[in-house]
Amino acid sequence: MQKNISVIISTYNSVEWLKKVIWGYNTQTYRNFEMVIADDGSRQDTFDVIEELKKEVFYPIIHVWHEDNGFQKSQILNKAILASTTDYIMMSDGDCIPRPDFVEQHIKFREEGYFLSGGYHKLPMQLSQNITKEDIYSGKCFDVSWLKKNGMKASFKNNKLSATGLKSTVLNFLTPTKPSWNGHNASGWKKDILAVNGFDERMQYGGQDREIGERLVNYGIIPKQIRYSTTCLHLDHPRGYATPESINKNKNIRKETKIQKKKRTDFGIEK
Numbered sequence: 055m056q057k058n059i060s061v062i063i064s065t066y067n068s069v070e071w072l073k074k075v076i077w078g079y080n081t082q083t084y085r086n087f088e089m090v091i092a093d094d095g096s097r098q099d100t101f102d103v104i105e106e107l108k109k110e111v112f113y114p115i116i117h118v119w120h121e122d123n124g125f126q127k128s129q130i131l132n133k134a135i136l137a138s139t140t141d142y143i144m145m146s147d148g149d150c151i152p153r154p155d156f157v158e159q160h161i162k163f164r165e166e167g168y169f170l171s172g173g174y175h176k177l178p179m180q181l182s183q184n185i186t187k188e189d190i191y192s193g194k195c196f197d198v199s200w201l202k203k204n205g206m207k208a209s210f211k212n213n214k215l216s217a218t219g220l221k222s223t224v225l226n227f228l229t230p231t232k233p234s235w236n237g238h239n240a241s242g243w244k245k246d247i248l249a250v251n252g253f254d255e256r257m258q259y260g261g262q263d264r265e266i267g268e269r270l271v272n273y274g275i276i277p278k279q280i281r282y283s284t285t286c287l288h289l290d291h292p293r294g295y296a297t298p299e300s301i302n303k304n305k306n307i308r309k310e311t312k313i314q315k316k317k318r319t320d321f322g323i324e325k
Contacts, residue, residue: 057088057114059161060138060244064127064237065148066094069103071182071289076104077190078151078286080111084158089115091148092134095122125300128253128262132323135244135252144241145263150174150286151185153196153215159284160241169246169270172239173214173281174288181205182289195287214285225282233277235267239286246275251322260301265308273317 061079065072072091079089093100096119104117118134120126135143144160146152163170177185181204189195198215202208217225235242240263250269253262271277310316 055086057086057140059087059142059144059157059241060090060140061087061157062090062092062131062134062138062143062145063148064092064094064131064134064145065096065100066127067096067100068148068291069096069099071291072100072148073103073107074151074185074187074190074289075146075148076107076111076115077187079113079157081154081191081193082152082157083155084161085112087113087144087157088139089113090134090138091115091117092127092130093117093119094125094127094130095120125258126255127259128255128257132252132255135247136323138244141244142241143244143247145237145239146286147238147288149289149291150238151190151195151289152286153284154193156284156286159280163278163280163283164241164243165278166243167274168276168278169235169242169267170240170280170284171233171236171267171277172241172284172286174236174238174286175214176288177201177290178205179290182291185287185289214282217282222282226279229279229281231279231281233279233281235263235270235277237263238288239281239284240267242270242275246270246273248323249273249318251318251320251324254307254319254321256321257304257307258300259297260304261308262304265304265311268308268311269317269319272311272315
């Protein structure tokens with residue numbers, strides 16, 4: 055059967071986290087999807103794990119890789135977009151375990167002329183490390199009481215894990231957070247992403263996902279807030295690639311996009 059949504063997952067030398075993410079997609083209630091792994095230059099162990107897990111999961115995996123040249127996530131995401139085979143693209147990261155209804159909710163809420171802005175729930179490092187394959191396959195890792203017993207603090211944000219139906223709809227409406235293209239949880243039509251020429255490849259760490267969303271809005275695509283309808287567990291990790299230089303450079307590019315109301319980057323998929 056022809057798949058109708060491509061799940062693009064970014065990764066870089068984070069095998070243990072990637073395994074948990076791949077297992078998470080193997081629990082999905084909606085099954086008619088493909089996965090495209092956007093690999094920013096990982097070592098051989100990532101190749102080996104992906105090949106092994108391809109035999110375990112029900113969905114096809116396309117592995118897109120390029121040589122390690124520092125943090126070049128924008129470049130590899132553009133290559134993954136081109137490698138995808140469907141009309142609709144959902145993006146998340148190789149450190150985000152999806153709730154079992156994750157893909158289903160993106161399918162449910164997708165609409166022509168819109169992109170979807172989902173949420174995530176950040177876990178502390180110890181809990182991130184302790185979550186097992188069995189915890190993911192049983193669904194325990196999304197149970198708020200289980201998470202609290204294992205080190206998660208009480209917070210209003212825990213509603214992102216438990217809200218469903220009317221409650222999630224109301225919270226989506228009331229949240230002060232504006233919908234944006236989020237690298238951990240967003241989706242949109244491939245034709246719209248291609249129309250704005252994908253990600254700006256000048257951008258390294260710091261807001262490159264927000265910037266493509268800003269161009270989509272300039273192009274006329276409306277962001278839809280679904281942060282309480284679809285969520286993922288964000289596993290903790292160090293961010294050695296976050297430099298003041300890259301963040302400031304990206305801020306200037308985003309400022310230019312905003313002031314000039316840019317719809318398309320000259321530094322994207324088409325050069």
